[in-house]
Amino acid sequence: MVSLTFFREFTMDISANPARPSLVGRLRAAVEVKPLNLKPYEKSWLGYVYLAPGLLIYLVFIFIPILNTFRLSFHNWTGFTEPVFNGLDNYIELAGNQRFWSALFNNFFFVIFFTIIPILIGLFITSLLTRTHISGLTAYRVGLFIPQVMSTVAVGIIWRWMLNPRFGPLNVMLRSIGLEALARPWLGDFTWAPYAVGAIGAWVGYGFTMVLFVAGVQSINPELYDVARVFGANPWQEFRYVTLPGLRRQIVVAFVIRFIAAMRIFDLVYVTTEGGPGGITRVVSYELWQNAFQVNKAGYAAAMAVVLTTIILLVSFITLRIQARLAYDED
Amino acid sequence: MNTAAKPSILPRNLSTHIILSLFLLAAVMPLIGTLLTSFKDPTDLAASPFALPREWHFENYEKAWSQARFGDYFVNSIVVVVAVVGISVFLTVLSGYAMGLLKFRGKALINIMILVGLMVPFEAVIIPLWGLMRDLKLYNTIWSLILPQVALSFSFGTFWMQAYFKGVPGDIVDAAVIDGCTSWSMLWRVLFPMAQPSILSMVVLLFIWTWNEFLLVLVMIQKDSLRTLPVGLASLQGRFSTDLSLVAAATVIVTVPTLIVYFIFQRQFISGMISGALRG
Numbered sequence: 001m002v003s004l005t006f007f008r009e010f011t012m013d014i015s016a017n018p019a020r021p022s023l024v025g026r027l028r029a030a031v032e033v034k035p036l037n038l039k040p041y042e043k044s045w046l047g048y049v050y051l052a053p054g055l056l057i058y059l060v061f062i063f064i065p066i067l068n069t070f071r072l073s074f075h076n077w078t079g080f081t082e083p084v085f086n087g088l089d090n091y092i093e094l095a096g097n098q099r100f101w102s103a104l105f106n107n108f109f110f111v112i113f114f115t116i117i118p119i120l121i122g123l124f125i126t127s128l129l130t131r132t133h134i135s136g137l138t139a140y141r142v143g144l145f146i147p148q149v150m151s152t153v154a155v156g157i158i159w160r161w162m163l164n165p166r167f168g169p170l171n172v173m174l175r176s177i178g179l180e181a182l183a184r185p186w187l188g189d190f191t192w193a194p195y196a197v198g199a200i201g202a203w204v205g206y207g208f209t210m211v212l213f214v215a216g217v218q219s220i221n222p223e224l225y226d227v228a229r230v231f232g233a234n235p236w237q238e239f240r241y242v243t244l245p246g247l248r249r250q251i252v253v254a255f256v257i258r259f260i261a262a263m264r265i266f267d268l269v270y271v272t273t274e275g276g277p278g279g280i281t282r283v284v285s286y287e288l289w290q291n292a293f294q295v296n297k298a299g300y301a302a303a304m305a306v307v308l309t310t311i312i313l314l315v316s317f318i319t320l321r322i323q324a325r326l327a328y329d330e331d
Numbered sequence: 332m333n334t335a336a337k338p339s340i341l342p343r344n345l346s347t348h349i350i351l352s353l354f355l356l357a358a359v360m361p362l363i364g365t366l367l368t369s370f371k372d373p374t375d376l377a378a379s380p381f382a383l384p385r386e387w388h389f390e391n392y393e394k395a396w397s398q399a400r401f402g403d404y405f406v407n408s409i410v411v412v413v414a415v416v417g418i419s420v421f422l423t424v425l426s427g428y429a430m431g432l433l434k435f436r437g438k439a440l441i442n443i444m445i446l447v448g449l450m451v452p453f454e455a456v457i458i459p460l461w462g463l464m465r466d467l468k469l470y471n472t473i474w475s476l477i478l479p480q481v482a483l484s485f486s487f488g489t490f491w492m493q494a495y496f497k498g499v500p501g502d503i504v505d506a507a508v509i510d511g512c513t514s515w516s517m518l519w520r521v522l523f524p525m526a527q528p529s530i531l532s533m534v535v536l537l538f539i540w541t542w543n544e545f546l547l548v549l550v551m552i553q554k555d556s557l558r559t560l561p562v563g564l565a566s567l568q569g570r571f572s573t574d575l576s577l578v579a580a581a582t583v584i585v586t587v588p589t590l591i592v593y594f595i596f597q598r599q600f601i602s603g604m605i606s607g608a609l610r611g
Binding site: 044045046047048050051053054055057058059060061062063064065066068069072079121125128129132133134140141142143144145146147148149150151152153154157158159160161162164166167168169172203206207208210211212215249250253254257260263264266267270271285288289292293298301302305306308309312313316 | 344347348350351354355357358359360361362364365368376377379380381422423425426428429430433434435436438441444445447448450451452454455456457458459460461462463478479481482483485486489514539542543545546549550560561562564565568572575578579582585586589590592593594597600601604605608609
């Protein structure tokens with residue numbers, strides 16, 4: 001992904017500069033910069049010394065555990081006894097387990113709320129802001145971003161209150177306007193609980209996408225909007241042909257980040273529904289936590305972690321590749 | 332021109348303001364309602380959720396702070412966050428400097444190894460980490476919270492600081508070398524002071540992420556006296572879910588420190604989140 005970022009910057013660099021210096025000139029500049037990096041103080045072992053303390057902690061507490069998760073996923077391990085190799089048994093059990101599939105399905109269902117809806121809201125708001133100058137934008141931004149700083153546990157508890165059957169504002173409002181029949185214990189309702197959890201995810205997400213997109217729009221060349229107007233583009237065409245292509249990178253990034261958030265839901269389900277009622281809001285991370293730490297099936301849970309990681313990496317990678325491809329085609 | 336344009340522009344701006352305000356309201360109303368609830372007593376709850384309390388009951392906070400041990404959780408959270416952020420800044424200034432300005436073999440490989448920590452979800456770490464902490468006799472101690480979060484921060488911070496050090500103008504490095512600076516003194520006397528804005532953004536991000544960490548604390552800590560605020564809040568919710576005002580007061584205690592940091596450093600936080608996201 002590092003090389004990808006570099007590639008992107010490189011291509012953007014070219015497109016940003018209309019003069020387009022010759023390739024030879026660019027290469028020469030690159031070569032000329034090089035000797036500057038070779039400083040007399042640079043003894044090669046010094047780099048290792050500076051890296052060592054942090055890298056050691058990182059290797060012990062993150063990197064090696066990741067490798068061990070992979071290893072343990074092929075073992076029968078209670079978390080307390082010696083792990084016993086059992087080949088693909090954990091994965092076979094996973095593939096045949098209805099609970100796991102329903103949890104995975106729910107994660108993908110939550111992508112609609114955690115990912116798609118915030119992106120749509122963000123684009124809608126951004127489209128309003130491209131044609132007009134809005135005063136006090138900073139104040140809006142600061143307020144809209146607040147859910148990003150809050151602990152997810154706090155968010156979940158605040159929404160438990162919002163959706164409280166008796167005292168929650170939603171039901172109180174429904175009753176006061178005579179829609180008593182619609183009031184229900186949202187988070188405990190067999191039909192509505194997934195939508196209620198999803199709505200909380202959308203609430204957390206839209207501030208992020210809005211701020212990301214609005215910042216992105218500011219880096220779109222204003223001349224493009226002028227040109228669009230000269231050609232008599234209506235607001236939709238302006239959005240479709242100027243704003244949307246200009247925000248492609250932000251949209252892709254928002255998708256990847258919010259997709260990962262949807263795949264990793266844990267805290268929110270833990271405090272709002274605990275996977276209930278009847279398992280309809282069960283998610284993979286919650287299953288994983290229960291199996292590893294409640295019922296001593298740590299090896300099986302490790303297989304779940306491997307599957308989850310694979311899905312996250314695969315989708316992120318494919319999305320970023322598509323975006324790089326599109327950027328490349330355009331140049 | 333001006334007078335002709337005004338009437339047509341004003342309504343459009345106004346409708347944009349209205350739409351923005353609605354979304355803003357939706358973002359902050361749940362918080363305001365929780366704040367109001369935290370000052371109410373049970374009889375007052377039945378009234379309108381957003382009405383001001385008839386009497387302001389500060390007892391809910393007293394009860395949360397001492398009886399429900401949120402005072403202890405608060406101290407734990409502060410200790411963990413200060414340790415994690417302090418150690419991480421020191422380590423990532425060093426590693427970012429090495430990765431950004433120094434030349435050595437295997438840098439690309441190390442970069443990829445560190446990148447793994449940024450891309451792989453923490454769920455793929457926590458299970459063996461739990462076993463490791465028990466083997467090291469660190470399970471159920473504050474170190475089982477500090478060390479993994481330092482390690483997590485290390486991968487983010489190394490990329491963050493590396494990007495900064497790569498952007499340092501070569502002239503400054505040259506001048507420092509000519510002045511006879513060793514690499515160590517150049518780092519701390521010249522580059523570190525210059526890096527303050529970049530470090531500040533990182534500190535704000537790490538503060539908030541560490542403060543809000545949940546899964547790690549849930550798994551590593553059994554002793555109630557060692558819990559941090561988010562896990563304390565989740566367990567309070569489990570035990571006292573009917574005492575809405577107490578839970579609301581506890582929620583406010585958990586949230587206010589992050590909000591204060593956010594309001595002071597909102598520019599750093601927002602731009603940090605956005606540039607961090609785009610860089611990924």
